Amino acid sequence: xxxxxxxxxxxxxxxxxxxxxxxxxxxxxxxxxxxxxxxxxxxxxxxxxxxxxxxxxxxxxxxxxxxxxxxxxxxxxxxxxxxxxxxxxxxxxxxxxxxxxxxxxxxxxxxxxxxxxxxxxxxxxxxxxxxxxxxxxxxxxxxxxxxxxxxxxxxxxxxxxxxxxxxxxxxxxxxxxxxxxxxxxxxxxxxxxxxxxxxxxxxxxxxxxxxxxxxxxxx
Amino acid sequence: xxxxxxxxxxxxxxxxxxxxxxxxxxxxxxxxxxxxxxxxxxxxxxxxxxxxxxxxxxxxxxxxxxxxxxxxxxxxxxxxxxxxxxxxxxxxxxxxxxxxxxxxxxxxxxxxxxxxxxxxxxxxxxxxxxxxxxxxxxxxxxxxxxxxxxxxxxxxx
Amino acid sequence: xxxxxxxxxxxxxxxxxxxxxxxxxxxxxxxxxxxxxxxxxxxxxxxxxxxxxxxxxxxxxxxxxxxxxxxxxxxxxxxxxxxxxxxxxxxxxxxxxxxxxxxxxxxxxxxxxxxxxxxxxxxxxxxxxxxxxxxxxxxxxxxxxxxxxxxxxxxxxxxxxxxxxxxxxxxxxxxxx
Numbered sequence: 001x002x003x004x005x006x007x008x009x010x011x012x013x014x015x016x017x018x019x020x021x022x023x024x025x026x027x028x029x030x031x032x033x034x035x036x037x038x039x040x041x042x043x044x045x046x047x048x049x050x051x052x053x054x055x056x057x058x059x060x061x062x063x064x065x066x067x068x069x070x071x072x073x074x075x076x077x078x079x080x081x082x083x084x085x086x087x088x089x090x091x092x093x094x095x096x097x098x099x100x101x102x103x104x105x106x107x108x109x110x111x112x113x114x115x116x117x118x119x120x121x122x123x124x125x126x127x128x129x130x131x132x133x134x135x136x137x138x139x140x141x142x143x144x145x146x147x148x149x150x151x152x153x154x155x156x157x158x159x160x161x162x163x164x165x166x167x168x169x170x171x172x173x174x175x176x177x178x179x180x181x182x183x184x185x186x187x188x189x190x191x192x193x194x195x196x197x198x199x200x201x202x203x204x205x206x207x208x209x210x211x212x213x214x215x216x217x218x219x
Numbered sequence: 220x221x222x223x224x225x226x227x228x229x230x231x232x233x234x235x236x237x238x239x240x241x242x243x244x245x246x247x248x249x250x251x252x253x254x255x256x257x258x259x260x261x262x263x264x265x266x267x268x269x270x271x272x273x274x275x276x277x278x279x280x281x282x283x284x285x286x287x288x289x290x291x292x293x294x295x296x297x298x299x300x301x302x303x304x305x306x307x308x309x310x311x312x313x314x315x316x317x318x319x320x321x322x323x324x325x326x327x328x329x330x331x332x333x334x335x336x337x338x339x340x341x342x343x344x345x346x347x348x349x350x351x352x353x354x355x356x357x358x359x360x361x362x363x364x365x366x367x368x369x370x371x372x373x374x375x376x
Numbered sequence: 377x378x379x380x381x382x383x384x385x386x387x388x389x390x391x392x393x394x395x396x397x398x399x400x401x402x403x404x405x406x407x408x409x410x411x412x413x414x415x416x417x418x419x420x421x422x423x424x425x426x427x428x429x430x431x432x433x434x435x436x437x438x439x440x441x442x443x444x445x446x447x448x449x450x451x452x453x454x455x456x457x458x459x460x461x462x463x464x465x466x467x468x469x470x471x472x473x474x475x476x477x478x479x480x481x482x483x484x485x486x487x488x489x490x491x492x493x494x495x496x497x498x499x500x501x502x503x504x505x506x507x508x509x510x511x512x513x514x515x516x517x518x519x520x521x522x523x524x525x526x527x528x529x530x531x532x533x534x535x536x537x538x539x540x541x542x543x544x545x546x547x548x549x550x551x552x553x
Contacts, residue, residue, distance in 0.1 A: 049447050056446045057437055064436045073436075078446065082453035114267070114288070150432075157429050165267055165366055176430035182397075192525050195542045197397075201388045202363065204395065207426045285534040331516070336541065343521030344541045352512030361541035 033097045041088050048088070052081050055098060058178075059105050065173045066109035067116075068162060076112050080104040095187050102174065102188035110166040153211070160210030168203035171196050255301035256322040256330055258308055259374040262296040265289040265360070266367025279356070279372055286358075289367065313364050315339030318371060328353050330375040336362070351375045390416060394423030511535045 033054070039047035059080055064073035083104055084091075091100060161169055167189075174185045175196075182193040189196075261279065270291030272280045283292050295313060302308035307321040317337045324331035329352050336344045336359055349357050353376025360370035392398055393406045410416050438446060515537055520526040527540045 045451075049451075052447050052450055053443075056443065060438050060442075060446075061436050065433065070436075074438075074442065078449050078453060081450045085450070085454050086457075114290070153429055154433070157433070172430060176395075176427060177433050177435075192542055194525065197388075197392070198363070198542070200395070201391050204391045204423060204426055207430070208422050211426060211429065212422075282534050282536045286531040286536055286538060329512075336521075338521075345518065345521055345526050345539060347518045347526075347539055348516040350514040350516060355512040356536065357513050357515070358536050358538040359541065360538060 034093065037088070037091065037093065037097050040085070041091070048085055051097060055101055056081070058098070059101060062102065062105050062173065062178060063109050065161075065177050066106065066166075066169060067112050068158060072112050072116075073109075076105060076108045080108050083108070099184060099188050102178075102180075103190060106170045106174075106189055110170070113166055156211055157207065160207045163210075164203050164206060168199045168206070171199035172203040172207075175200055254325065255303050256325065256332075256375055257299070257301045258320055258322075258332075259299045260297065260310060260318060260320075261294060261372040261374075262298075262312060263370040263372065264291070264293045264295050264313075264364055264367060265370050266291045266365065268366055283370070287370075291367070292370075295369075312336070312362070312371065313369060314362060316344070316362060316369075318359075318373075320373065322375070323348075328376070332373070332375060334359065334373060336371070349373075390419045391423045394420045395427050511537075513537050515539065 033051065036047045036051050040051065056077065059077040060073055063076040063080070064070065067073050067076060080101060084101055091097075161172065164172070170189055171185060174180045174188060175182075180188065182196050185196045186193045261276070263273075263276065263279075263283070265283070265287060267289055268291050270293060272284065272292045273294045274280075275294045275297075276283065276292060280292065283289075296310075298310040300308045300310070302320065302322055304322050304325065307319050309317055309319045311317050316339060319335040319337065321333040321335075322330055323333055329350055331348065331350050334345075334347050334349060334357075338344055344362065345359065347359070351357060351374070354374065356372045356374040358370055358372055360368055362369045389406065393403065393410075398406055410420060513535075515528055518526050518528055518539055520541075525542045527542075528537065529540070530537045
């Protein structure tokens with residue numbers, strides 16, 4: 001039986017370069033992070049502060065993509081670092097600090113989503129009308145009509161992502177937004193690459209259905 | 220007054236007695252081979268969507284909530300049946316899957332079952348052997364269904 | 377050659393190809409197969425648009441004020457110590473015993489060792505070491521079918537042992553004529 005061979009390095013770099021993100025690699029890890037973690041584990045608070053400043057933006061972006069609410073995202077990201085600090089003694093270093101942190105952020109984001117659901121707010125509440133549109137690149141900068149279309153497509157997409165089960169949402173965000181490979185996603189969320197592949201497929205299929213009408217319009 | 224015990228009549232009677240004893244010794248095996256093990260299955264849909272816990276799940280609901288964090292548990296089906304030792308009982312599962320349970324032993328109220336979950340292609344998703352005391356359940360879960368997963372509770376006896 | 381467009385393993389192939397997840401000979405074969413299937417090309421285009429839309433998702437950043445206040449807030453939370461001492465089970469997954477091919481479990485005690493966070497946030501189990509009561513249920517052996525990993529766990533406080541199946545990773549060319 002043939003297996004997928006995933007050209008994750010090339011594809012990840014392609015995605016990340018397109019997004020202007022410095023590629024993150026699990027191996028080799030920047031020496032700085034490993035050394036900082038060791039110093040932090042020995043009690044140097046300032047070493048951990050450096051790690052926080054280095055990773056805070058990325059953690060916040062990941063949290064935001066999951067929960068799509070700025071305050072909640074800030075809460076999730078800050079809490080993730082606090083928990084990471086508390087759990088530093090158990091961090092063995094077999095994954096990078098960034099991957100380890102990814103896992104904490106994703107799990108806390110899902111907890112946050114669940115709390116919102118229990119509180120009676122459906123994720124859809126965030127998406128009535130157009131969701132908060134952060135500053136970012138426009139896909140069609142020159143043509144106002146196309147810019148509006150792009151914005152509406154993003155709104156539809158945001159709505160679709162909000163309706164995905166958290167596991168599929170996380171897989172899609174980590175893959176398509178953060179540019180992680182299947183193996184990195186598997187390590188980040190604690191499942192097999194095969195499960196990552198399944199989640200990506202189901203998530204993409206649902207989004208395709210959500211965008212179906214829009215896709216028909218754009219053709 | 221003493222009562223004398225009449226000695227057994229000759230060889231023929233001893234042979235007959237031996238035959239009877241052997242037959243009696245074999246009886247539990249014969250009975251076990253024919254005994255049908257009662258089987259009960261609950262096919263549950265679990266997902267993170269509105270819906271809460273299906274009241275038909277009874278006492279299983281609390282155990283599910285201790286184990287998982289889904290917000291919805293719905294009983295899709297609750298097939299029951301029985302199977303003699305080393306014979307299989309089958310039931311269909313959503314998504315063109317199937318469940319096959321084969322009791323292989325009974326001892327002291329404990330049932331040994333071979334359980335197989337099969338995909339629509341016929342390939343096994345899992346083969347497992349479990350021992351269940353009468354009335355106890357084991358869960359087999361994970362196959363995707365709609366927006367969530369299937370969880371199958373298997374109870375014997 | 378005929379592709380089922382939206383369901384099953386064929387659909388997965390299309391989605392994976394469209395997302396750029398195939399490479400080398402498999403990618404070449406997919407392209408060759410697509411050449412003769414207009415319906416499939418339509419599907420691939422739809423999935424490509426989804427991928428492009430996702431990748432165009434604007435990135436959000438902390439404002440300058442948020443960035444400056446971030447570490448002090450983290451410090452405050454650390455000092456407040458309002459969180460559980462242990463993280464949820466997922467980070468401990470690397471310690472779990474997980475054999476893709478076979479889990480042979482000789483006793484109830486061994487069977488109860490494994491606790492796995494399987495789907496994100498769905499499991500409330502913790503990693504156990506040592507024996508737990510069998511509670512009248514013993515998993516003697518578990519053998520995954522095909523490539524689908526299988527895990528076994530039991531949440532603390534629950535009497536249920538759970539055998540969890542991951543759906544099989546699809547074979548790319550299984551159904552292509």
